Amino acid sequence: MTPADDASPTRPTPIERARRWLRAHPQTVPQTIQELRATSRNSPPIAHTTITPTLVQGPGASADGPEQTPAEWVLAPDADPDRRILYLHGGGYVTGSPGTHRNLTSRISAASGMAVLALDYRLAPEHPCPAAIRDTVPAFAWMTANGPNGPGKASAAFIAGDSSGGGLAIGAMVKIRDLGDRQADAAFTLSAWADLTLSGKSWQTRADEDLMTSRAFTDRLIEWVLPGGLLTNFPLISPVFADLQDLPPLYLIAGDHEVFRDDTARLAALAHMMGVDVREEIYPEMPHVFPAFPDLPESKQVMAKIGEFLRANLPAVWAERPATDQERQHEEEP
Template structure:
């Protein structure tokens, strides 16, 4: 029986190597990026309190009940946000227009919300899309893409692609050509953002004028050091995903393949592992203490090495996707001011 067990182990090891072929990208570590120093502020404690409240909302629940509770909590936070923008629902493609007063609606932003591809909605991220409309002087379309586990991962990808191509020719008032296009997203939506701009390049469609990714997931192989080193310092993702540090990476890869129906090395799910040449100007934000820090820094380093214009700006000790806590958190406002300056630079270079 021992030889049968050993044969199975050998077959699994060989199959893992042949199927996943995880390339070592550690040579992209160690780059120095712009760091925004942060002075402690009372709002930081309020943010941490809200994160604990999210954990309590699903405490004791399992499966579908837990997922439903987390989704409801996320949406409630967004619904309670004080915004100035007009909201217009859209059914095809499914989503929500967010239009700040006086903006140019021929300037458009496709916003792709985060939430681990299973949580979040246009409602949950209204604080973000409201500010994005203001700083970009644009109409924002928050796409309500299909979520896992009810739908396949690729269903969400398809929804984002279709929403972008629709936005090129449609605004809040109907058919009209877009003058300026931005793709933006956070966390899982940041992954979709980076995947989308690569797909646009390969498809020969009109590329976005700029992209913005907030604390993006870029690599589902979880091989970057911060995925494990920053578990304790990441107040949002640490409690949720920290347990994965005890699971061998090959087991995680097989689990990802089963859940996503894609290899974790597939660039559609892990944009870092694709071709990063000839991409539009891209701004990435990340916190120095979040688990996805090295995912962001590796993407920025690889994109720059392949000739694409990318900027990575980091903030000290911020929670994952701290921008969602605008206007409560001063650093969230700083982040949107940084986005405004980035878009101004992009337009200045294109003139």
């Protein structure tokens, strides 16, 4: 049965409600960054959360950035503060914040039983590429040594992100590997934007199905993200062109009705070719970052699978704790 099979005239299905939300908030090509951010601020949230975050003043410091990069800890009830996930929000590198993605980070914390550190990295055009990478790498190092309760070594450390944050997560791990620093134990991405050359075939084959993103809109983002002279195939921001050898296990998720579909497929193929333990799942009929829509059955399935994936990749010495009641509830959801 497809997500639309149980439609009725009186009660739209979860996927139709998601599509209605997307149609009601089209991404028109903005003339200025102020226009785009105003539109983003005025859009109603997809879903609300009841988890109150804990603000953090300073996870790490980048060489060319502020002494402290803002962030927030998000902990579901019973989450283990020593098991930590650095989460990188989407928004095309020019919009978004931990606050806009609190629905996702709260549900990820609940599904995994782990603490989520949502990073408020610097945005373009004020801070073009590679500012986001330079904020993310030290923030991950900071997270491995600091938790929601203060200084303390992480028993497990992961990286994740959606859309541009997904590409940023992969690029950050490439940089961490090159520096020889402590690497993430595993990572997952949701609809990663991993190719700023926009050369994936899904830009043509999925253009009519994608209700969120257009080529003209994305071209405008790229103008803001990349300073003059920096190529769109720069590996740390377009990791489909990166050397992915020796990266940790990856779980790459996307919807089939999005123009970024092939970014995930190509990342998975490249990672597999380079010997990385990679798991790829592309969900039929699903839109960009569909796990953000909590009513979708597929969203609930993904959350449960994310929790399973992260726990399966805990360092062996820390893997003995049984799942909490909340984690088991997510695993049992259809």
